[in-house]
Amino acid sequence: MLLIGYGNPGRGDDGLGPAFSERIAERALPGLEVDTDYQLVAEHALAISGHDLVIFVDAEIEGEQTFSFREVQPASPETIGSHSFLPETVLTLCTTLFGVTPCAYVLGISGKDFGEVKEGLSTQASENMVEAEAFFLNWLEHRTLEREAAHA
Amino acid sequence: MAEPRMIEISPVTRVEGHGKVTIHLDEENRVEEARLHIVEFRGFERFIRGRLMWEVPVIVQRLCGICPVSHHLAAAKAMDMIAGVDQLTPTAEKMRRLMHYGQVMQSHVLHFFHLAAPDLLFGFGAPAEKRNIFEVIKEKPELGKRAVLMRKYGQEIIEATAGKKIHGTGAIPGGINRNLTIERRDHFLGSIDMMIEWALDAVKLARDYTQEHEDLVAEFGSFPSNYLSLVRESDGALDLYHGNLRALSSTGDQIFDQIPYTRYHELIVEDVRSWSYMKFPFITELGPEAGWYRVGPLARMNTASFIDTPLANKAHAVLKAETGGVPNNSTLANHWARMIEVLHCVEKIRDLLNDPDLQGTDLIAEGERREEGIGVIEAPRGNLIHHYKVDEHDQVTYCNLIVSTTHNNEGMNRAVKDVAVKHLSGQAQITEGMLNHVEVAIRAYDPCLSCATHALGQMPLQVELFDAEGCMVDSRTQSI
Numbered sequence: 001m002l003l004i005g006y007g008n009p010g011r012g013d014d015g016l017g018p019a020f021s022e023r024i025a026e027r028a029l030p031g032l033e034v035d036t037d038y039q040l041v042a043e044h045a046l047a048i049s050g051h052d053l054v055i056f057v058d059a060e061i062e063g064e065q066t067f068s069f070r071e072v073q074p075a076s077p078e079t080i081g082s083h084s085f086l087p088e089t090v091l092t093l094c095t096t097l098f099g100v101t102p103c104a105y106v107l108g109i110s111g112k113d114f115g116e117v118k119e120g121l122s123t124q125a126s127e128n129m130v131e132a133e134a135f136f137l138n139w140l141e142h143r144t145l146e147r148e149a150a151h152a
Numbered sequence: 153m154a155e156p157r158m159i160e161i162s163p164v165t166r167v168e169g170h171g172k173v174t175i176h177l178d179e180e181n182r183v184e185e186a187r188l189h190i191v192e193f194r195g196f197e198r199f200i201r202g203r204l205m206w207e208v209p210v211i212v213q214r215l216c217g218i219c220p221v222s223h224h225l226a227a228a229k230a231m232d233m234i235a236g237v238d239q240l241t242p243t244a245e246k247m248r249r250l251m252h253y254g255q256v257m258q259s260h261v262l263h264f265f266h267l268a269a270p271d272l273l274f275g276f277g278a279p280a281e282k283r284n285i286f287e288v289i290k291e292k293p294e295l296g297k298r299a300v301l302m303r304k305y306g307q308e309i310i311e312a313t314a315g316k317k318i319h320g321t322g323a324i325p326g327g328i329n330r331n332l333t334i335e336r337r338d339h340f341l342g343s344i345d346m347m348i349e350w351a352l353d354a355v356k357l358a359r360d361y362t363q364e365h366e367d368l369v370a371e372f373g374s375f376p377s378n379y380l381s382l383v384r385e386s387d388g389a390l391d392l393y394h395g396n397l398r399a400l401s402s403t404g405d406q407i408f409d410q411i412p413y414t415r416y417h418e419l420i421v422e423d424v425r426s427w428s429y430m431k432f433p434f435i436t437e438l439g440p441e442a443g444w445y446r447v448g449p450l451a452r453m454n455t456a457s458f459i460d461t462p463l464a465n466k467a468h469a470v471l472k473a474e475t476g477g478v479p480n481n482s483t484l485a486n487h488w489a490r491m492i493e494v495l496h497c498v499e500k501i502r503d504l505l506n507d508p509d510l511q512g513t514d515l516i517a518e519g520e521r522r523e524e525g526i527g528v529i530e531a532p533r534g535n536l537i538h539h540y541k542v543d544e545h546d547q548v549t550y551c552n553l554i555v556s557t558t559h560n561n562e563g564m565n566r567a568v569k570d571v572a573v574k575h576l577s578g579q580a581q582i583t584e585g586m587l588n589h590v591e592v593a594i595r596a597y598d599p600c601l602s603c604a605t606h607a608l609g610q611m612p613l614q615v616e617l618f619d620a621e622g623c624m625v626d627s628r629t630q631s632i
Binding site: 035 | 211213214220262266284285286288289293296297299300301303304307316317318319
């Protein structure tokens with residue numbers, strides 16, 4: 001499994017993705033590879049092509065809940081640029097270039113402050129990240145147990 | 153009689169930044185004025201003030217997610233000067249150069265294959281649904297894979313030299329904080345020959361396009377200008393990391409040559425215009441009307457006496473021969489120049505990987521501290537200037553950045569007007585294909601509008617059309 005946290009830590013809560021992935025990386029969970037980047041780019045298609053399951057972690061602007069978790073499918077955007085790669089776009093590139101489509105989820109963590117050049121997360125974003133982390137670890141544990149049961 | 157109109161293109165797609173193009177038409181639908189506006193502004197220079205000099209090379213990477221390494225290295229060079237270090241250790245300089253060549257290579261590959269290729273392959277007027285990387289990959293799948301793998305190679309070099317993919321810490325005032333392990337060196341050497349072969353193919357692709365579309369390239373956004381870049385101190389060769397400033401006129405006459413970049417503020421003045429947040433630099437001695445200039449890959453091909461890697465030098469000679477040795481003024485020739493630089497970078501990477509200095513352990517030099525530092529490099533998009541002053545507590549009290557896109561501001565505006573006049577004037581109806589011609593002209597400069605405004609984040613562009621009475625009659629907005 002690959003987890004990619006992305007965003008700009010120099011733009012307030014846009015750094016939620018990297019902050020999350022760095023926290024998860026510190027746990028050194030077995031079977032989970034962690035990557036951190038500014039943004040999704042074309043070579044992430046290559047990175048995800050070697051995994052069955054991918055978790056994209058991004059900041060969510062004014063999300064209604066503290067975080068969201070949804071499955072994503074390949075899709076082509078109307079236009080494309082290096083600043084607008086979406087998880088769906090990376091999946092499409094992966095399918096087109098490498099002939100495989102990993103199962104993928106997006107974990108969107110709600111942020112509040114995306115304004116000026118600023119380091120550090122807002123208090124609300126930090127709290128949301130802790131909740132999202134608890135959810136993710138629980139989800140991961142259940143998934144691992146289910147897979148072990150299936151292979152027993 | 154038809155009423156005059158004004159068009160805005162906002163955002164310009166596949167351009168790194170957030171900008172707007174406005175096109176004013178008269179009663180006969182002729183283009184009266186066309187301008188590129190930058191619509192975001194946030195003060196990065198203010199953000200830097202008060203920071204400790206040691207953290208500046210890391211913090212400035214937050215200017216942009218596309219070219220963080222360029223800012224990292226320019227800031228580190230400025231901090232070298234403040235640290236009193238005029239000469240890095242061989243290991244430090246070579247590690248920084250390796251980082252820089254990896255960055256330029258991957259940035260150019262991204263631009264050419266992912267952002268420009270749809271225009272070049274399918275034509276500027278092709279339907280929007282055709283002009284994207286997925287269609288390029290469908291048409292040429294092997295090309296798509298190569299682009300991804302070349303990008304990955306460059307990114308891995310950055311990670312190995314800077315320490316991390318984001319917010320790398322490799323370059324520090326006075327040197328570097330790591331060398332290259334034998335294992336990493338051998339990993340990169342394993343595929344360097346393939347990278348050179350692919351870079352040669354990319355040069356051929358760009359050269360063939362330029363030569364096969366000779367008429368289009370000659371007229372599309374093509375106009376004379378001055379050119380400015382660093383060149384190597386000893387012999388005027390292309391040098392992306394260090395050197396002195398050279399400026400040439402559109403006919404190749406020397407404006408100035410081999411001037412230390414610490415004197416940039418004597419050579420260049422930044423003009424301000426009421427309708428744009430982005431400044432308009434010009435060469436002081438020529439004044440604002442005659443002194444504007446262009447920077448970037450084509451400018452470097454024009455200013456460099458030669459290239460010190462054999463394959464790229466051969467390619468450079470072919471490009472120079474196209475215009476009989478005088479500067480090439482064709483905006484679209486930037487793509488060809490960009491691929492020659494990719495070839496140069498991979499040749500340089502190969503040479504550096506074979507240099508045992510990369511495994512050296514003498515990483516930091518020391519000197520007598522100064523209060524002011526200026527660092528200049530040739531970033532992927534062109535000349536990049538970082539200028540700082542610090543107080544006795546090592547805190548930054550002054551910061552001035554001139555990024556490549558700002559250097560090219562006048563050139564891009566002229567390209568927009570040139571293309572708008574040629575392709576939109578007199579048309580009863582403005583189509584998306586026509587507007588894309590304007591965007592293609594801007595994209596050729598690979599502008600980073602986020603850097604130019606020292607802002608961060610989303611970077612779209614918008615085009616709007618206004619009539620003679622100032623009423624907007626059409627607009628287009630796309631995310632990038």
